[in-house]
Amino acid sequence: MTDGGRLRDRRLVVVSNRLPIVLSRAEGGEWQLERSSGGLVTALEPLLRDRGGLWIGWPGVDEDDFAGFEGLLERFAIEEGYGIVPLALSERDRNDFYLGFSNSVIWPLFHDLQERCDFDPRYWDAYRRVNRKFARVVAANAREGDLLWVQDYQLMAVAEELRYLGLNERVGFFLHVPFSDPDIFWRLPWRSELLRSLLQFDLIGFQSAQDRDNFAECIIRMDMGAQVEARFDRIILPNGRRVDTGVFPVSIDFDEFAQGVDRRSVGARVEEIRQASGNAQIILGVDRLDYSKGLAQKLLGFRMALERNPELLGRVTLIQLVVPSREDITEYNEMKEEVERLVGSIHGEFATHDWSPIRYIYGSWDRDELLAHYRTARVALVTPLKDGMNLVAKEYAVAGPDDGVLILSEFAGAAAQMSDHALLVNPFDVEGVAETIRRAANMESADRSRRMHALRDGVRREDIHWWLASYLRSFEHSLEASQPRTAGSPPPSASRYERRRRERRRYWYSAEA
Ligand code: ADP
Ligand code: G6P
Numbered sequence: 040m041t042d043g044g045r046l047r048d049r050r051l052v053v054v055s056n057r058l059p060i061v062l063s064r065a066e067g068g069e070w071q072l073e074r075s076s077g078g079l080v081t082a083l084e085p086l087l088r089d090r091g092g093l094w095i096g097w098p099g100v101d102e103d104d105f106a107g108f109e110g111l112l113e114r115f116a117i118e119e120g121y122g123i124v125p126l127a128l129s130e131r132d133r134n135d136f137y138l139g140f141s142n143s144v145i146w147p148l149f150h151d152l153q154e155r156c157d158f159d160p161r162y163w164d165a166y167r168r169v170n171r172k173f174a175r176v177v178a179a180n181a182r183e184g185d186l187l188w189v190q191d192y193q194l195m196a197v198a199e200e201l202r203y204l205g206l207n208e209r210v211g212f213f214l215h216v217p218f219s220d221p222d223i224f225w226r227l228p229w230r231s232e233l234l235r236s237l238l239q240f241d242l243i244g245f246q247s248a249q250d251r252d253n254f255a256e257c258i259i260r261m262d263m264g265a266q267v268e269a270r271f272d273r274i275i276l277p278n279g280r281r282v283d284t285g286v287f288p289v290s291i292d293f294d295e296f297a298q299g300v301d302r303r304s305v306g307a308r309v310e311e312i313r314q315a316s317g318n319a320q321i322i323l324g325v326d327r328l329d330y331s332k333g334l335a336q337k338l339l340g341f342r343m344a345l346e347r348n349p350e351l352l353g354r355v356t357l358i359q360l361v362v363p364s365r366e367d368i369t370e371y372n373e374m375k376e377e378v379e380r381l382v383g384s385i386h387g388e389f390a391t392h393d394w395s396p397i398r399y400i401y402g403s404w405d406r407d408e409l410l411a412h413y414r415t416a417r418v419a420l421v422t423p424l425k426d427g428m429n430l431v432a433k434e435y436a437v438a439g440p441d442d443g444v445l446i447l448s449e450f451a452g453a454a455a456q457m458s459d460h461a462l463l464v465n466p467f468d469v470e471g472v473a474e475t476i477r478r479a480a481n482m483e484s485a486d487r488s489r490r491m492h493a494l495r496d497g498v499r500r501e502d503i504h505w506w507l508a509s510y511l512r513s514f515e516h517s518l519e520a521s522q523p524r525t526a527g528s529p530p531p532s533a534s535r536y537e538r539r540r541r542e543r544r545r546y547w548y549s550a551e552a
Pocket of ligand 2: 364
Protein backbone atom coordinates (compact mmCIF):
# COMPACT_ATOMS: atom_id res chain seq x y z
CA MET A 40 0.00 0.00 0.00
CA THR A 41 1.51 3.32 -0.96
CA ASP A 42 0.76 6.69 0.53
CA GLY A 43 -0.12 9.50 -1.79
CA GLY A 44 3.24 10.34 -3.43
CA ARG A 45 5.10 13.27 -1.92
CA LEU A 46 2.88 13.50 1.12
CA ARG A 47 4.20 10.17 2.32
CA ASP A 48 7.46 11.77 3.35
CA ARG A 49 6.05 14.72 5.19
CA ARG A 50 5.87 14.97 8.94
CA LEU A 51 2.33 14.14 10.03
CA VAL A 52 0.80 16.66 12.43
CA VAL A 53 -2.53 15.45 13.79
CA VAL A 54 -4.72 17.96 15.60
CA SER A 55 -7.65 16.69 17.63
CA ASN A 56 -9.45 17.75 20.76
CA ARG A 57 -8.83 14.39 22.43
CA LEU A 58 -5.24 13.15 22.73
CA PRO A 59 -4.52 9.41 22.90
CA ILE A 60 -3.72 9.89 26.57
CA VAL A 61 -5.48 11.51 29.49
CA LEU A 62 -3.36 12.96 32.28
CA SER A 63 -4.58 12.86 35.84
CA ARG A 64 -3.10 13.09 39.31
CA ALA A 65 -2.65 9.86 41.25
CA GLU A 66 -3.43 9.73 44.96
CA GLY A 67 0.04 10.94 45.90
CA GLY A 68 -0.36 13.95 43.58
CA GLU A 69 2.01 12.73 40.87
CA TRP A 70 0.92 12.77 37.24
CA GLN A 71 -0.17 9.56 35.54
CA LEU A 72 -1.15 8.65 31.97
CA GLU A 73 -4.22 6.71 30.92
CA ARG A 74 -5.31 5.64 27.49
CA SER A 75 -8.24 7.62 26.05
CA SER A 76 -11.26 5.79 24.74
CA GLY A 77 -13.15 6.39 21.51
CA GLY A 78 -12.81 5.51 17.87
CA LEU A 79 -10.73 8.54 16.87
CA VAL A 80 -7.87 7.49 19.13
CA THR A 81 -8.09 3.80 18.17
CA ALA A 82 -7.83 4.77 14.50
CA LEU A 83 -5.05 7.34 14.62
CA GLU A 84 -2.75 5.97 17.28
CA PRO A 85 -1.26 3.14 15.17
CA LEU A 86 -0.60 5.59 12.33
CA LEU A 87 1.37 7.95 14.55
CA ARG A 88 3.28 5.03 16.07
CA ASP A 89 4.05 3.77 12.60
CA ARG A 90 5.11 7.02 10.93
CA GLY A 91 6.12 9.26 13.83
CA GLY A 92 5.01 12.89 13.87
CA LEU A 93 3.20 15.15 16.25
CA TRP A 94 -0.20 15.00 17.93
CA ILE A 95 -1.65 18.26 19.24
CA GLY A 96 -4.60 18.13 21.62
CA TRP A 97 -6.11 18.44 25.07
CA PRO A 98 -4.91 15.95 27.71
CA GLY A 99 -8.01 16.48 29.86
CA VAL A 100 -6.15 18.74 32.32
CA ASP A 101 -7.41 22.07 33.60
CA GLU A 102 -5.45 25.22 32.69
CA ASP A 103 -4.85 26.02 36.38
CA ASP A 104 -2.95 22.80 36.94
CA PHE A 105 -1.06 22.63 33.69
CA ALA A 106 2.54 21.85 34.62
CA GLY A 107 4.82 19.16 35.86
CA PHE A 108 4.08 16.39 33.34
CA GLU A 109 6.74 17.28 30.73
CA GLY A 110 8.97 14.34 31.75
CA LEU A 111 6.07 11.91 31.34
CA LEU A 112 5.38 13.21 27.83
CA GLU A 113 9.04 12.98 26.86
CA ARG A 114 9.14 9.36 27.95
CA PHE A 115 5.91 8.75 26.06
CA ALA A 116 7.45 10.24 22.89
CA ILE A 117 10.49 7.97 23.16
CA GLU A 118 8.42 4.86 23.81
CA GLU A 119 5.70 5.51 21.23
CA GLY A 120 7.79 7.18 18.55
CA TYR A 121 5.82 10.38 18.17
CA GLY A 122 5.48 13.66 20.07
CA ILE A 123 2.58 15.09 22.00
CA VAL A 124 1.88 18.82 22.23
CA PRO A 125 -0.60 19.31 25.08
CA LEU A 126 -2.98 22.23 24.98
CA ALA A 127 -4.66 23.66 28.07
CA LEU A 128 -8.37 24.34 28.30
CA SER A 129 -9.74 26.57 31.05
CA GLU A 130 -12.79 25.56 33.04
CA ARG A 131 -14.84 27.96 30.91
CA ASP A 132 -13.46 26.37 27.72
CA ARG A 133 -14.32 22.95 29.04
CA ASN A 134 -17.87 23.98 29.92
CA ASP A 135 -18.74 26.10 26.90
CA PHE A 136 -16.59 24.59 24.16
CA TYR A 137 -16.21 20.91 25.06
CA LEU A 138 -19.37 20.12 27.04
CA GLY A 139 -21.24 23.02 25.38
CA PHE A 140 -20.87 23.60 21.66
CA SER A 141 -19.08 20.35 20.84
CA ASN A 142 -21.17 17.94 22.87
CA SER A 143 -24.47 19.71 23.47
CA VAL A 144 -24.86 21.21 20.00
CA ILE A 145 -22.80 19.52 17.29
CA TRP A 146 -22.77 15.99 18.68
CA PRO A 147 -26.58 15.68 18.97
CA LEU A 148 -27.18 17.69 15.78
CA PHE A 149 -24.86 15.52 13.69
CA HIS A 150 -26.46 12.40 15.12
CA ASP A 151 -29.89 13.69 14.01
CA LEU A 152 -31.05 14.20 17.60
CA GLN A 153 -31.86 17.88 17.34
CA GLU A 154 -34.25 17.78 20.30
CA ARG A 155 -31.18 17.25 22.49
CA CYS A 156 -29.42 20.40 21.22
CA ASP A 157 -28.88 23.37 23.50
CA PHE A 158 -28.29 26.33 21.20
CA ASP A 159 -26.86 28.62 23.88
CA PRO A 160 -25.20 31.59 22.09
CA ARG A 161 -22.27 31.54 24.54
CA TYR A 162 -21.28 28.17 23.17
CA TRP A 163 -20.61 29.45 19.67
CA ASP A 164 -18.28 32.18 20.96
CA ALA A 165 -16.44 29.61 23.01
CA TYR A 166 -16.13 27.33 19.98
CA ARG A 167 -14.47 30.10 17.98
CA ARG A 168 -12.23 31.08 20.89
CA VAL A 169 -10.99 27.55 21.51
CA ASN A 170 -10.54 26.79 17.81
CA ARG A 171 -8.35 29.93 17.72
CA LYS A 172 -6.41 28.55 20.66
CA PHE A 173 -5.78 25.32 18.78
CA ALA A 174 -4.78 27.27 15.66
CA ARG A 175 -2.19 29.24 17.63
CA VAL A 176 -0.64 26.06 18.99
CA VAL A 177 -0.60 24.55 15.50
CA ALA A 178 1.02 27.68 14.05
CA ALA A 179 3.65 27.65 16.80
CA ASN A 180 4.58 24.01 16.21
CA ALA A 181 4.15 23.52 12.47
CA ARG A 182 7.18 23.45 10.18
CA GLU A 183 7.12 24.19 6.52
CA GLY A 184 6.10 21.12 4.58
CA ASP A 185 4.22 19.45 7.44
CA LEU A 186 1.12 17.51 6.63
CA LEU A 187 -1.48 19.26 8.79
CA TRP A 188 -4.49 17.11 9.51
CA VAL A 189 -7.30 18.33 11.77
CA GLN A 190 -9.73 15.77 13.17
CA ASP A 191 -13.40 15.82 14.05
CA TYR A 192 -16.33 17.99 14.95
CA GLN A 193 -14.74 19.86 17.84
CA LEU A 194 -12.27 21.61 15.52
CA MET A 195 -14.17 22.56 12.37
CA ALA A 196 -13.02 26.21 12.54
CA VAL A 197 -9.27 25.60 12.96
CA ALA A 198 -8.36 26.14 9.29
CA GLU A 199 -10.19 29.46 9.23
CA GLU A 200 -8.35 30.58 12.35
CA LEU A 201 -5.06 29.48 10.81
CA ARG A 202 -5.82 31.66 7.78
CA TYR A 203 -6.43 34.64 10.11
CA LEU A 204 -3.01 33.95 11.58
CA GLY A 205 -1.54 34.18 8.10
CA LEU A 206 -0.80 30.48 7.68
CA ASN A 207 -1.67 29.47 4.16
CA GLU A 208 -0.47 25.87 4.20
CA ARG A 209 -2.91 23.34 2.87
CA VAL A 210 -4.85 21.77 5.73
CA GLY A 211 -6.80 18.52 5.69
CA PHE A 212 -9.84 17.66 7.79
CA PHE A 213 -11.60 14.44 8.65
CA LEU A 214 -15.03 14.19 10.26
CA HIS A 215 -15.32 11.05 12.39
CA VAL A 216 -19.01 11.58 13.15
CA PRO A 217 -21.85 11.70 10.60
CA PHE A 218 -22.75 14.95 8.86
CA SER A 219 -26.40 15.60 9.61
CA ASP A 220 -29.27 15.54 7.25
CA PRO A 221 -29.52 19.06 5.68
CA ASP A 222 -33.03 19.66 7.10
CA ILE A 223 -31.65 19.06 10.57
CA PHE A 224 -28.41 20.95 9.99
CA TRP A 225 -30.46 23.95 8.92
CA ARG A 226 -31.70 24.43 12.48
CA LEU A 227 -28.21 25.40 13.64
CA PRO A 228 -28.23 29.16 14.31
CA TRP A 229 -24.60 29.40 13.12
CA ARG A 230 -25.04 27.19 10.06
CA SER A 231 -23.53 29.64 7.55
CA GLU A 232 -20.58 30.54 9.76
CA LEU A 233 -19.81 26.89 10.36
CA LEU A 234 -20.05 25.93 6.68
CA ARG A 235 -17.82 28.85 5.73
CA SER A 236 -15.29 27.75 8.36
CA LEU A 237 -15.25 24.23 6.99
CA LEU A 238 -14.63 25.56 3.51
CA GLN A 239 -11.27 26.89 4.69
CA PHE A 240 -9.94 23.33 4.70
CA ASP A 241 -8.53 21.95 1.47
CA LEU A 242 -9.72 18.36 1.69
CA ILE A 243 -12.72 17.43 3.85
CA GLY A 244 -13.02 13.71 4.50
CA PHE A 245 -16.27 12.00 5.46
CA GLN A 246 -17.07 8.50 6.66
CA SER A 247 -19.77 7.80 4.08
CA ALA A 248 -21.18 9.04 0.77
CA GLN A 249 -24.32 10.04 2.66
CA ASP A 250 -22.33 12.36 4.95
CA ARG A 251 -20.45 13.87 2.04
CA ASP A 252 -23.65 14.46 0.09
CA ASN A 253 -25.39 15.99 3.11
CA PHE A 254 -22.54 18.48 3.38
CA ALA A 255 -22.62 19.27 -0.35
CA GLU A 256 -26.35 19.80 -0.21
CA CYS A 257 -25.91 22.27 2.66
CA ILE A 258 -23.38 24.22 0.60
CA ILE A 259 -25.84 24.34 -2.30
CA ARG A 260 -28.63 25.46 0.02
CA MET A 261 -26.54 28.22 1.52
CA ASP A 262 -26.52 29.84 -1.90
CA MET A 263 -23.20 31.58 -1.38
CA GLY A 264 -22.27 31.37 -5.04
CA ALA A 265 -20.10 28.27 -4.60
CA GLN A 266 -20.19 25.73 -7.40
CA VAL A 267 -20.57 22.13 -6.41
CA GLU A 268 -19.44 19.74 -9.09
CA ALA A 269 -21.82 17.03 -10.15
CA ARG A 270 -19.94 14.24 -8.35
CA PHE A 271 -20.08 16.32 -5.17
CA ASP A 272 -16.36 15.88 -4.56
CA ARG A 273 -15.23 19.36 -5.51
CA ILE A 274 -16.48 22.77 -4.51
CA ILE A 275 -15.33 25.93 -6.24
CA LEU A 276 -15.72 29.02 -4.08
CA PRO A 277 -16.70 32.37 -5.58
CA ASN A 278 -13.06 33.52 -5.27
CA GLY A 279 -11.94 30.55 -7.36
CA ARG A 280 -10.45 28.56 -4.48
CA ARG A 281 -11.11 24.87 -4.67
CA VAL A 282 -12.15 22.62 -1.79
CA ASP A 283 -12.17 18.86 -2.25
CA THR A 284 -14.35 16.41 -0.40
CA GLY A 285 -14.02 12.64 -0.23
CA VAL A 286 -15.33 9.48 1.38
CA PHE A 287 -12.84 7.55 3.53
CA PRO A 288 -14.41 4.98 5.86
CA VAL A 289 -12.17 4.88 8.90
CA SER A 290 -10.84 1.55 10.12
CA ILE A 291 -8.55 -0.21 12.60
CA ASP A 292 -5.05 -1.64 12.59
CA PHE A 293 -5.87 -5.16 11.43
CA ASP A 294 -2.54 -6.66 12.50
CA GLU A 295 -2.69 -5.15 15.95
CA PHE A 296 -6.06 -6.81 16.65
CA ALA A 297 -5.37 -10.06 14.79
CA GLN A 298 -2.02 -10.58 16.50
CA GLY A 299 -3.18 -9.23 19.84
CA VAL A 300 -5.85 -11.84 20.16
CA ASP A 301 -3.24 -14.60 19.84
CA ARG A 302 -1.27 -13.32 22.84
CA ARG A 303 -0.91 -15.89 25.59
CA SER A 304 -2.26 -13.46 28.19
CA VAL A 305 -5.42 -13.05 26.10
CA GLY A 306 -5.77 -16.82 25.65
CA ALA A 307 -5.64 -17.33 29.39
CA ARG A 308 -8.43 -14.78 29.93
CA VAL A 309 -10.51 -16.39 27.18
CA GLU A 310 -10.46 -19.64 29.13
CA GLU A 311 -11.48 -17.91 32.35
CA ILE A 312 -14.35 -16.05 30.71
CA ARG A 313 -15.60 -19.25 29.06
CA GLN A 314 -15.58 -21.11 32.33
CA ALA A 315 -17.37 -18.30 34.11
CA SER A 316 -20.13 -18.26 31.51
CA GLY A 317 -20.75 -22.02 31.74
CA ASN A 318 -22.86 -23.30 28.88
CA ALA A 319 -24.27 -19.91 27.90
CA GLN A 320 -23.28 -18.30 24.61
CA ILE A 321 -21.90 -14.82 25.17
CA ILE A 322 -23.53 -11.92 23.41
CA LEU A 323 -21.26 -8.89 23.73
CA GLY A 324 -21.91 -5.16 23.70
CA VAL A 325 -19.14 -2.55 24.04
CA ASP A 326 -20.22 1.08 23.98
CA ARG A 327 -19.30 4.45 25.40
CA LEU A 328 -22.16 5.66 27.57
CA ASP A 329 -23.72 7.82 24.89
CA TYR A 330 -27.33 8.27 23.80
CA SER A 331 -26.26 7.76 20.18
CA LYS A 332 -25.33 4.17 21.05
CA GLY A 333 -28.95 3.11 21.62
CA LEU A 334 -28.23 1.22 24.84
CA ALA A 335 -31.79 1.32 26.18
CA GLN A 336 -33.23 0.06 22.87
CA LYS A 337 -30.62 -2.71 22.82
CA LEU A 338 -31.62 -3.85 26.30
CA LEU A 339 -35.31 -3.77 25.39
CA GLY A 340 -34.53 -5.89 22.34
CA PHE A 341 -32.62 -8.39 24.46
CA ARG A 342 -35.42 -8.55 27.01
CA MET A 343 -37.95 -9.22 24.27
CA ALA A 344 -35.72 -11.95 22.81
CA LEU A 345 -35.79 -13.72 26.18
CA GLU A 346 -39.53 -13.21 26.64
CA ARG A 347 -40.44 -14.56 23.24
CA ASN A 348 -37.92 -17.38 23.00
CA PRO A 349 -37.85 -19.41 26.22
CA GLU A 350 -35.31 -21.76 24.63
CA LEU A 351 -32.76 -18.92 25.00
CA LEU A 352 -33.12 -18.91 28.81
CA GLY A 353 -29.97 -20.36 30.29
CA ARG A 354 -28.40 -20.47 26.80
CA VAL A 355 -27.27 -16.86 26.31
CA THR A 356 -25.73 -14.15 28.48
CA LEU A 357 -25.38 -10.55 27.42
CA ILE A 358 -22.11 -9.01 28.62
CA GLN A 359 -22.44 -5.26 28.21
CA LEU A 360 -19.43 -3.03 28.83
CA VAL A 361 -20.39 0.62 29.18
CA VAL A 362 -17.40 2.97 29.08
CA PRO A 363 -17.89 6.20 31.07
CA SER A 364 -18.06 9.27 28.87
CA ARG A 365 -18.81 13.01 29.20
CA GLU A 366 -20.03 12.46 32.74
CA ASP A 367 -20.60 16.16 33.39
CA ILE A 368 -23.46 16.34 30.92
CA THR A 369 -26.77 15.80 32.74
CA GLU A 370 -28.33 13.78 29.95
CA TYR A 371 -25.49 11.29 30.03
CA ASN A 372 -26.09 10.71 33.72
CA GLU A 373 -29.82 10.33 33.27
CA MET A 374 -29.14 7.76 30.59
CA LYS A 375 -26.89 5.82 32.96
CA GLU A 376 -29.76 5.57 35.43
CA GLU A 377 -32.15 4.41 32.72
CA VAL A 378 -29.73 1.76 31.49
CA GLU A 379 -29.07 0.50 34.99
CA ARG A 380 -32.79 0.32 35.73
CA LEU A 381 -33.31 -1.83 32.64
CA VAL A 382 -30.37 -4.08 33.48
CA GLY A 383 -31.83 -4.57 36.98
CA SER A 384 -35.27 -5.40 35.64
CA ILE A 385 -33.94 -7.95 33.13
CA HIS A 386 -31.90 -9.55 35.85
CA GLY A 387 -34.83 -9.59 38.27
CA GLU A 388 -37.17 -11.09 35.69
CA PHE A 389 -35.02 -13.88 34.29
CA ALA A 390 -32.01 -14.74 36.50
CA THR A 391 -31.92 -18.19 38.09
CA HIS A 392 -29.65 -19.56 40.81
CA ASP A 393 -27.14 -20.76 38.21
CA TRP A 394 -27.63 -18.39 35.27
CA SER A 395 -27.42 -14.62 34.76
CA PRO A 396 -29.05 -13.27 31.63
CA ILE A 397 -26.97 -10.13 31.74
CA ARG A 398 -23.64 -8.92 33.08
CA TYR A 399 -23.27 -5.16 33.06
CA ILE A 400 -19.89 -3.51 33.56
CA TYR A 401 -19.65 0.26 33.92
CA GLY A 402 -15.95 0.96 33.57
CA SER A 403 -12.99 0.31 31.40
CA TRP A 404 -11.23 -2.76 30.06
CA ASP A 405 -7.60 -2.81 29.01
CA ARG A 406 -6.78 -4.09 25.53
CA ASP A 407 -6.21 -7.71 26.63
CA GLU A 408 -9.50 -7.81 28.45
CA LEU A 409 -11.32 -6.31 25.47
CA LEU A 410 -9.72 -8.80 23.06
CA ALA A 411 -10.50 -11.74 25.33
CA HIS A 412 -14.16 -10.72 25.41
CA TYR A 413 -14.30 -10.31 21.63
CA ARG A 414 -12.79 -13.78 21.23
CA THR A 415 -15.30 -15.39 23.58
CA ALA A 416 -18.38 -13.67 22.20
CA ARG A 417 -20.55 -15.82 19.96
CA VAL A 418 -22.48 -12.73 18.96
CA ALA A 419 -21.61 -9.01 19.00
CA LEU A 420 -24.57 -6.68 19.41
CA VAL A 421 -23.66 -3.31 17.88
CA THR A 422 -26.82 -1.24 17.65
CA PRO A 423 -26.16 2.53 17.63
CA LEU A 424 -29.06 4.79 16.64
CA LYS A 425 -26.54 6.59 14.46
CA ASP A 426 -22.76 6.35 14.33
CA GLY A 427 -20.06 7.82 12.08
CA MET A 428 -18.43 4.41 11.68
CA ASN A 429 -18.37 2.21 14.81
CA LEU A 430 -15.00 0.57 15.21
CA VAL A 431 -16.23 -1.98 17.74
CA ALA A 432 -17.91 -3.76 14.80
CA LYS A 433 -14.61 -3.93 12.91
CA GLU A 434 -12.65 -4.98 15.99
CA TYR A 435 -15.06 -7.84 16.59
CA ALA A 436 -14.81 -8.94 12.96
CA VAL A 437 -11.05 -9.32 13.41
CA ALA A 438 -10.74 -10.51 17.00
CA GLY A 439 -13.99 -12.46 17.40
CA PRO A 440 -14.21 -16.26 17.06
CA ASP A 441 -14.06 -17.73 13.55
CA ASP A 442 -17.78 -18.46 13.74
CA GLY A 443 -18.92 -15.25 15.41
CA VAL A 444 -22.03 -13.34 14.31
CA LEU A 445 -22.12 -9.57 14.05
CA ILE A 446 -25.49 -7.90 14.60
CA LEU A 447 -25.08 -4.37 13.28
CA SER A 448 -27.25 -1.28 13.15
CA GLU A 449 -28.06 -0.14 9.65
CA PHE A 450 -27.39 3.40 10.91
CA ALA A 451 -23.73 2.78 11.72
CA GLY A 452 -21.30 4.01 9.06
CA ALA A 453 -19.80 0.50 9.14
CA ALA A 454 -23.01 -0.90 7.62
CA ALA A 455 -22.01 0.44 4.19
CA GLN A 456 -19.07 -1.97 4.18
CA MET A 457 -20.37 -4.84 6.30
CA SER A 458 -24.03 -5.24 5.41
CA ASP A 459 -23.59 -8.31 3.21
CA HIS A 460 -22.27 -10.45 6.01
CA ALA A 461 -23.47 -8.90 9.25
CA LEU A 462 -27.09 -9.26 10.39
CA LEU A 463 -28.43 -5.75 9.92
CA VAL A 464 -31.04 -4.34 12.27
CA ASN A 465 -33.00 -1.16 12.69
CA PRO A 466 -32.07 -0.31 16.31
CA PHE A 467 -35.41 1.47 16.85
CA ASP A 468 -37.27 -1.74 16.00
CA VAL A 469 -37.19 -3.63 19.28
CA GLU A 470 -39.04 -6.65 17.83
CA GLY A 471 -36.61 -6.79 14.92
CA VAL A 472 -33.63 -6.72 17.26
CA ALA A 473 -35.19 -9.48 19.40
CA GLU A 474 -35.82 -11.65 16.36
CA THR A 475 -32.28 -11.09 15.07
CA ILE A 476 -30.82 -12.14 18.42
CA ARG A 477 -32.83 -15.36 18.14
CA ARG A 478 -31.62 -15.87 14.59
CA ALA A 479 -27.98 -15.27 15.53
CA ALA A 480 -28.14 -17.65 18.49
CA ASN A 481 -29.54 -20.41 16.27
CA MET A 482 -27.52 -19.86 13.12
CA GLU A 483 -25.79 -22.82 11.48
CA SER A 484 -22.10 -22.98 12.11
CA ALA A 485 -21.17 -23.00 8.39
CA ASP A 486 -23.19 -19.86 7.77
CA ARG A 487 -21.58 -18.10 10.73
CA SER A 488 -18.07 -19.00 9.60
CA ARG A 489 -18.67 -17.89 6.03
CA ARG A 490 -19.96 -14.53 7.19
CA MET A 491 -17.23 -13.96 9.73
CA HIS A 492 -14.55 -14.89 7.25
CA ALA A 493 -15.87 -12.35 4.74
CA LEU A 494 -16.14 -9.61 7.36
CA ARG A 495 -12.59 -10.23 8.49
CA ASP A 496 -11.27 -10.17 4.94
CA GLY A 497 -12.98 -6.85 4.40
CA VAL A 498 -11.30 -5.24 7.41
CA ARG A 499 -7.97 -6.79 6.40
CA ARG A 500 -8.23 -5.18 2.95
CA GLU A 501 -9.52 -1.84 4.13
CA ASP A 502 -7.64 -1.30 7.34
CA ILE A 503 -6.33 1.90 8.89
CA HIS A 504 -3.26 2.02 6.63
CA TRP A 505 -5.55 1.78 3.60
CA TRP A 506 -7.60 4.64 5.07
CA LEU A 507 -4.58 6.90 5.45
CA ALA A 508 -3.27 5.99 2.02
CA SER A 509 -6.58 6.78 0.35
CA TYR A 510 -6.87 10.11 2.15
CA LEU A 511 -3.31 11.03 1.19
CA ARG A 512 -3.92 10.06 -2.42
CA SER A 513 -6.87 12.43 -2.59
CA PHE A 514 -4.88 15.14 -0.85
CA GLU A 515 -2.11 14.65 -3.37
CA HIS A 516 -4.58 15.02 -6.25
CA SER A 517 -5.99 18.17 -4.72
CA LEU A 518 -2.43 19.53 -4.37
CA GLU A 519 -1.71 18.83 -8.02
CA ALA A 520 -4.85 20.65 -9.07
CA SER A 521 -4.44 23.42 -6.54
CA GLN A 522 -4.31 26.24 -9.08
CA PRO A 523 -7.20 28.52 -8.21
CA ARG A 524 -9.97 27.88 -10.65
CA THR A 525 -12.61 30.31 -11.61
CA ALA A 526 -14.73 28.07 -13.78
CA GLY A 527 -16.53 24.92 -12.82
CA SER A 528 -19.69 23.11 -13.64
CA PRO A 529 -22.88 24.88 -12.64
CA PRO A 530 -24.53 23.99 -9.35
CA PRO A 531 -26.63 20.87 -9.75
CA SER A 532 -30.34 21.37 -10.06
CA ALA A 533 -32.65 19.82 -7.51
CA SER A 534 -33.62 17.03 -9.88
CA ARG A 535 -29.98 16.25 -10.58
CA TYR A 536 -29.42 16.09 -6.87
CA GLU A 537 -32.29 13.66 -6.45
CA ARG A 538 -30.96 11.50 -9.25
CA ARG A 539 -27.56 11.48 -7.63
CA ARG A 540 -29.14 10.40 -4.35
CA ARG A 541 -30.92 7.51 -6.04
CA GLU A 542 -27.81 6.45 -7.87
CA ARG A 543 -25.61 6.52 -4.83
CA ARG A 544 -23.78 3.27 -4.77
CA ARG A 545 -22.70 1.61 -1.60
CA TYR A 546 -19.94 -0.88 -1.69
CA TRP A 547 -19.76 -4.07 0.20
CA TYR A 548 -17.21 -6.38 1.60
CA SER A 549 -17.49 -9.68 -0.15
CA ALA A 550 -15.80 -12.99 0.51
CA GLU A 551 -14.73 -13.39 -3.10
CA ALA A 552 -13.16 -9.97 -3.78
P1 ADP B 1 -16.98 5.92 19.58
O1 ADP B 1 -15.84 6.49 18.85
O2 ADP B 1 -18.24 6.68 19.40
O3 ADP B 1 -16.70 5.67 21.03
P2 ADP B 1 -16.36 3.42 18.22
O4 ADP B 1 -17.05 2.12 18.29
O5 ADP B 1 -16.00 3.87 16.85
O6 ADP B 1 -17.29 4.49 18.96
O7 ADP B 1 -15.02 3.38 19.03
C1 ADP B 1 -14.92 2.97 20.36
C2 ADP B 1 -13.48 2.62 20.59
O8 ADP B 1 -13.17 2.68 21.98
C3 ADP B 1 -13.12 1.22 20.12
O9 ADP B 1 -11.94 1.28 19.38
C4 ADP B 1 -12.94 0.46 21.41
O10 ADP B 1 -12.00 -0.59 21.32
C5 ADP B 1 -12.41 1.53 22.30
N1 ADP B 1 -12.59 1.18 23.70
C6 ADP B 1 -13.54 0.43 24.23
N2 ADP B 1 -13.35 0.32 25.57
C7 ADP B 1 -12.28 1.02 25.84
C8 ADP B 1 -11.57 1.30 27.03
N3 ADP B 1 -11.96 0.85 28.19
N4 ADP B 1 -10.48 2.07 26.93
C9 ADP B 1 -10.09 2.57 25.76
N5 ADP B 1 -10.73 2.34 24.61
C10 ADP B 1 -11.80 1.58 24.66
C1 G6P C 1 -16.06 9.93 19.36
C2 G6P C 1 -15.63 11.22 18.73
C3 G6P C 1 -14.22 11.60 19.17
C4 G6P C 1 -14.14 11.60 20.68
C5 G6P C 1 -14.62 10.25 21.24
C6 G6P C 1 -14.61 10.21 22.76
O1 G6P C 1 -15.26 8.93 18.88
O2 G6P C 1 -15.71 11.12 17.32
O3 G6P C 1 -13.86 12.86 18.67
O4 G6P C 1 -12.82 11.84 21.10
O5 G6P C 1 -15.93 10.01 20.78
O6 G6P C 1 -15.32 11.30 23.30
P1 G6P C 1 -14.63 12.39 24.22
O7 G6P C 1 -15.66 13.42 24.40
O8 G6P C 1 -14.26 11.66 25.47
O9 G6P C 1 -13.40 12.89 23.53
